[in-house]
Amino acid sequence: MLEIKNLKASINNKPILKGLSLTIKPGELHAIMGPNGSGKSTLANVLSGKNGYEISGDLNFKGENLKEISVEERAQKGIFLAFQYPLEIPGVNTNNFLKTSLNSIRKAKGEKELDTLSFLKLVKEKSSELGIDEKILSRQLNVGFSGGEKKKNEILQMKILEPNLSILDETDSGLDIDALKIIAKGVNSSRTNKKSFLVITHYQRLLDYIKPDFVHVLSDGKIIKTGCSDLAEELEKTGYKKLN
Amino acid sequence: MKQQELEKSKEYKYGFTTDIESIRAPRGLNEDVIKFISKIKKEPKWMLDWRLKAYNRLQKIKEPNWQKPKYPKINYQDLYYYSAPKSAKEKPKSLDDVDPKLIETYEKLGIPLKEQKKLSGVAVDAVFDSVSVATTFKDKLTEKGIIFCPISEAIQNHPELVKKYLGSVIPITDHYFATLNSAVFTDGSFVYIPEGVRCPMELSTYFRINASETGQFERTLIIADKGSYVSYLEGCTAPMRDENQLHAANVELVALDDAEIKYSTVQNWYPGDKDGKGGIYNFVTKRGACRGKNSKISWTQVETGSAITWKYPSCILQGDNSIGEFYSIAITNNHQKADTGTKMIHLGKNTKSKIISKGISAGYADNTYRGLVDINKKATNARNFTQCDSLLMGNKCGAHTVPYIKNKNFSSVVEHEATTSKINEDQLFYCNQRGLNQEEAVGLIVNGFCKEVLQQLPMEFAVEAQKLVGISLEGSVG
Numbered sequence: 034m035l036e037i038k039n040l041k042a043s044i045n046n047k048p049i050l051k052g053l054s055l056t057i058k059p060g061e062l063h064a065i066m067g068p069n070g071s072g073k074s075t076l077a078n079v080l081s082g083k084n085g086y087e088i089s090g091d092l093n094f095k096g097e098n099l100k101e102i103s104v105e106e107r108a109q110k111g112i113f114l115a116f117q118y119p120l121e122i123p124g125v126n127t128n129n130f131l132k133t134s135l136n137s138i139r140k141a142k143g144e145k146e147l148d149t150l151s152f153l154k155l156v157k158e159k160s161s162e163l164g165i166d167e168k169i170l171s172r173q174l175n176v177g178f179s180g181g182e183k184k185k186n187e188i189l190q191m192k193i194l195e196p197n198l199s200i201l202d203e204t205d206s207g208l209d210i211d212a213l214k215i216i217a218k219g220v221n222s223s224r225t226n227k228k229s230f231l232v233i234t235h236y237q238r239l240l241d242y243i244k245p246d247f248v249h250v251l252s253d254g255k256i257i258k259t260g261c262s263d264l265a266e267e268l269e270k271t272g273y274k275k276l277n
Numbered sequence: 278m279k280q281q282e283l284e285k286s287k288e289y290k291y292g293f294t295t296d297i298e299s300i301r302a303p304r305g306l307n308e309d310v311i312k313f314i315s316k317i318k319k320e321p322k323w324m325l326d327w328r329l330k331a332y333n334r335l336q337k338i339k340e341p342n343w344q345k346p347k348y349p350k351i352n353y354q355d356l357y358y359y360s361a362p363k364s365a366k367e368k369p370k371s372l373d374d375v376d377p378k379l380i381e382t383y384e385k386l387g388i389p390l391k392e393q394k395k396l397s398g399v400a401v402d403a404v405f406d407s408v409s410v411a412t413t414f415k416d417k418l419t420e421k422g423i424i425f426c427p428i429s430e431a432i433q434n435h436p437e438l439v440k441k442y443l444g445s446v447i448p449i450t451d452h453y454f455a456t457l458n459s460a461v462f463t464d465g466s467f468v469y470i471p472e473g474v475r476c477p478m479e480l481s482t483y484f485r486i487n488a489s490e491t492g493q494f495e496r497t498l499i500i501a502d503k504g505s506y507v508s509y510l511e512g513c514t515a516p517m518r519d520e521n522q523l524h525a526a527n528v529e530l531v532a533l534d535d536a537e538i539k540y541s542t543v544q545n546w547y548p549g550d551k552d553g554k555g556g557i558y559n560f561v562t563k564r565g566a567c568r569g570k571n572s573k574i575s576w577t578q579v580e581t582g583s584a585i586t587w588k589y590p591s592c593i594l595q596g597d598n599s600i601g602e603f604y605s606i607a608i609t610n611n612h613q614k615a616d617t618g619t620k621m622i623h624l625g626k627n628t629k630s631k632i633i634s635k636g637i638s639a640g641y642a643d644n645t646y647r648g649l650v651d652i653n654k655k656a657t658n659a660r661n662f663t664q665c666d667s668l669l670m671g672n673k674c675g676a677h678t679v680p681y682i683k684n685k686n687f688s689s690v691v692e693h694e695a696t697t698s699k700i701n702e703d704q705l706f707y708c709n710q711r712g713l714n715q716e717e718a719v720g721l722i723v724n725g726f727c728k729e730v731l732q733q734l735p736m737e738f739a740v741e742a743q744k745l746v747g748i749s750l751e752g753s754v755g
Contacts, residue, residue, distance in 0.1 A: 081710050084702075104709035113710075120707040124725025133721065134711035141712065173725070190711070 034059050034229045035080075035198055038091035041254075042072075042079050049075045051254035052090070057198070060226035064240055065233045066265060067251035068273045073233045074117060076251070077202040080231075081114040082107050094198070109141035111197030115187040115204045122174040127186065128156065130174050131193060138194055159192045163219050181212040188219035199223070200231045205239040217242030237269040289547060292517030295382045295487050299406070302359035304490075308332065311460055314359050314407075318429045318463075321436065331449040331459035340453045345645045345677065346585045346614030348558060351523060358461045360488035361408040372411055379403075379410050386514060387741075388483050399479040399510075399737055400425055404495065406488050407463035414478065424469040425480055428496050431467035438469055442500055446529040446566045446593070455562045458527040462496035465526070470505035470536075479508050479735050486515035486522060486546070486557070495526035501536035503569065508539040508735055513582070515547040519555045521584055526561045534569030534596065539577070541734050542590075543742055546582035548749075553612025553641075556584025563590035567599035567628075575602040576619065577733040579742045581749040584613060589647065591620035594628035594656075601630040604730040608723075608749045609642030609674070618648035618679075623656040623689070632663040635727045638674035639753035645677040650691055652684045659689040667697040668726050670719075670753050720747030 035057040042050040049072045057063055067073050079086055082104040092099040099107065122130070136146040147155070160167050165185050175183050184204050191199050204216055220230060220243050232243060240248070240262060248265045250258040252273065258264065302313045311332055315325040340351075364376035372380075372390060383390050383403055390403060390411045400414035402425065409427030418425050424435060432439050449459040466482040486493050501507055515522065524546060530538050540563075549556025559582070565574035576590040586609075592601025603619035621630035636644040650661045667676035678695050700722060708718035724731065724743050734742055 083706055104706065105712055105714045108710050108712040116707065116710075120701070120704045122704055122707070122722055122725055124728035125721055130708075130711070130721065133713060133717065134708075137714070137717065138712040194711070 034061075034095060035231075036091065036093040040079070040088070040090035040092060042075055042086045042088050044075070044086055049254055050079065053251075053255055055249065055256065057229045057231060059229055060224075061246045062220075062224065062230040062232065062243065064245035064248045064265065065231065065251050066235070066237075066248060066268060071251045072254045073251055074202055077114055077200050077233060080200055081112055105137070106141070109138050113191055113194055113196035113199045115184075115191060115199065115201045117202040117204070117206070119175050119183040119187055121176045123176050125174045127170045127172055127174045128153070131156065131170070131190060134190070135193055155193060160189055162222065163189060163192065163215055165189055165215065180207045181209065184208060185212060185215055188216050192219055192223060195223075197227065198229050198231065200233070202233050203235060204232075205234050205236065213239065214242060237265040240265045289517055291386060291514035291545065292547060293385065294516040295378060297376070297378050297487070298363045299360050299488055300363055301357050301488070301491070304357055305354040306356070306358060306461070310358055314461060314463065317359065318432070320429075320432055323436075323440065324432050327444070327449070328460050331456050334450055335453070335456045335460055338453055338456060344587055344616045346587065346616055346643060348521070348585055351558075355490070356523065357488070357491040358494070359463055360406045360491045362405060362410070372413070375411050379405060382485065382487075383483065386483065386485065388512075399481050402427060402466045402480075402482045404464050404466075404482060404484045406486060406491060406493065409464045409466075417477075421474050421477065422471040423474060423476055424467065426467055428462075428465045428467040428498060431498075435467070435469070438500065439467070439498070442529065442531055443498055444529075446531060446564045447527050447562055451562065454525045454560045455527055458494045458496060458525050458562070462494045462527065465495040465497040465528075466499075467497070468499040468507060468509060470501045470507045472502040473504045475505065476507040479510055479737060481510045481512070484511065484513040486524065489518060489522075490520065492523040492525065495524070495528075497526070497528040499529070499538055499540070500531045501533065501538045501572075503533045504535045506537045508541070510541040510543070510735060510738055512543045512545070514545050515557055517547050517550070517555065521556060521558055523558045523560065526563075528561070528563040528590075530565030530574055532565065532567050532569060532572035532574050532599075535571045536569060537573040537575075538565065539575045540565070540590070541738065542578040542580070543734075543738060543745065544578065544580045544582050544586070545745060548582045548611070548613050549584040551611050553584070556613070557582065559583035559586045559588065561588040563588060564593065565591070565601070566593045567596050567601060569599070570596040570625070571598045572596050573600040573602075575604070575733070577604040577730065578606070578617075579730070579734070579745065580605070580607040580615060580617060581745050586613075586615040586617055588617050589619050591622070592630065593622045593624065594630065595624045597625040598627045599625055600628070603630075603632045603634070604733045605634045606637070606727045606730045606746070607635070607644055607646075608637045608746065609639070609644045610749055610753050611640040611642060613642045614644075616645040616647055618646045620649040620651065621661060623650075623652045623659040623661070626655070626657045626659075628656055628659050630661045632661070632665075633729055634665045635730055636665070636667045636676055637670070637723060637726070637750070638667070638676050639670035639750055641673050643675040643677075645679060647679040649681040649683070652686050652689045652691065654685045656686050657688050659686060661689075661691045663693045665693075665695040666726070668723065669697065669699045670750070716747065716751055719750055719753065723747070723750060
């Protein structure tokens with residue numbers, strides 16, 4: 034699914050990722066943990082194609098060189114990023130945004146665009162599955178949403194768009210336990226042997242609900258340790274410092 | 278070359294020219310030309326006298342130049358003031374008699390005129406250069422006593438109404454362009470809604486400039502008698518040319534007791550090319566008088582075209598409890614310039630006004646909101662709310678807000694809010710990450726920004742306007 038080899042990324046000549054390698058196979062869920070400033074969000078941004086980074090190394094997604102593909106094409110090919118800070122877009126109805134998004138992805142895949150009725154049916158189904166109040170979808174996109182509502186909205190979008198690779202950038206930060214469970218439910222119910230996940234988090238807490246296949250520790254732009262889910266528990270006890 | 282033309286037509290799809298034989302007035306501006314116009318329109322003497330009075334006044338006044346967008350001096354003697362298709366010399370009795378070339382032109386513009394294809398629920402008056410070529414749904418409107426016809430026809434058939442109201446909101450002495458229009462105006466629409474009648478459909482005029490080196494001087498007059506209601510919409514397009522063409526219109530609205538007029542504009546004149554060559558000078562005077570108590574006039578404008586847009590659709594709130602509204606979207610891209618806004622003149626008691634202005638600049642464009650809220654001594658308990666938002670795209674464009682507030686009554690409340698923001702890279706990234714390409718993303722964000730104004734448009738046109746907003750900004754984000 035995703036193959037990263039010796040990835041280096043810098044912004045304004047400041048190196049952030051310093052030779053990161055990672056392979057994610059279909060059906061796998063990888064967690065990336067690490068202290069502040071270790072490059073976690075940069076990895077998420079680089080994978081989704083955000084502008085402003087100088088990049089070297091190999092980045093392959095389903096056999097294609099990601100470096101040559103624009104942000105929207107990556108999204109159309111099935112890369113989804115759940116934002117750490119979802120953006121507010123005033124005046125744009127959330128449902129309308131979601132529908133535009135879903136249809137541009139369907140169109141790119143050569144599938145038929147959904148009409149409003151079938152779209153609303155799909156949204157209803159997915160949001161009740163996650164226990165998300167549909168009302169937020171008739172509001173302006175992320176405007177006046179609480180932190181929890183914003184994150185839940187990201188996960189709902191993930192459920193609707195059905196990406197191959199979902200990247201969750203600290204989706205769990207700042208959430209109460211109920212919201213956290215909704216996020217976990219969203220991820221767990223989407224797991225199949227074809228879909229992969231990259232979950233970026235600060236805390237082990239989320240991993241109580243989402244069982245990763247692998248846990249990586251990112252420090253100073255490199256993966257310094259990889260293990261199974263018990264690595265996360267160990268980190269929680271000892272902290273990151275011991276690893277350095 | 279072909280490729281280039283293709284690219285060009287993608288930029289402005291209404292830029293074609295209709296090849297049609299036309300009759301023109303001799304070049305230049307003088308008494309003879311005015312007499313020519315009046316004669317060809319078979320006007321009564323009082324109308325010609327009115328025009329000549331305006332012409333004489335014009336000799337004594339100067340063109341204003343306080344506006345922000347400057348333009349090269351216009352040689353008024355170099356223009357043609359009347360141009361009409363030869364086939365329209367005698368106004369066709371029915372649509373079947375209208376020149377097929379004209380029908381085809383309007384069809385290409387998305388305005389079908391033939392019975393079977395007519396837009397349902399919208400009556401259209403089609404103005405081509407200096408004449409109205411067709412008006413639809415006339416019979417249905419006549420049943421209700423509604424008059425909807427070209428103003429040149431109204432001058433002949435309803436002189437009492439025209440004499441009473443023409444120039445009563447915009448006097449012929451008003452200012453240079455209004456006076457010029459009064460002298461040489463050619464066609465436009467006339468609407469009269471009788472007492473207590475709610476107009477059952479949208480009325481709409483579609484203005485088309487076709488001839489080159491010709492100015493278009495539209496004149497529209499709408500009268501809503503006591504307790505009546507009308508919603509009116511105008512649209513405009515012009516061919517792509519290297520020259521700048523002048524469109525100097527006068528639009529007058531009169532609302533009597535308890536009457537309401539909703540006037541919407543979707544202005545898409547040719548904006549000039551990427552380097553700012555060519556395009557229409559859209560210098561327009563629009564003014565409404567809320568003459569009766571409890572009357573209401575609401576202006577909504579979506580200004581996306583023209584090289585220079587210079588206009589202030591205004592309301593004179595004479596009647597007690599009358600309401601004036603102004604909703605505006607002005608989009609300027611490339612080298613376009615706009616200086617637009619409104620004047621709300623509060624004269625009556627408990628009068629209310631609301632101004633919502635959304636300015637969007639991209640490329641090298643310059644966009645100014647200029648507005649006046651004037652509360653007279655006698656306007657007890659007057660209230661105004663103004664909100665001006667500007668959105669900038671890129672770092673070579675400009676946005677300016679120039680509000681004037683004159684308040685002579687202590688009991689009044691005036692509020693002004695203004696914001697200026699830049700289109701946010703992160704918002705674009707968010708949209709891109711959800712599969713939207715750059716243009717879809719910009720269209721979405723800008724439509725969201727303009728939503729409050731777009732909502733005011735009649736449903737039939739809102740979708741079209743939304744698309745236009747997206748198209749006008751195409752290529753503005755690198």
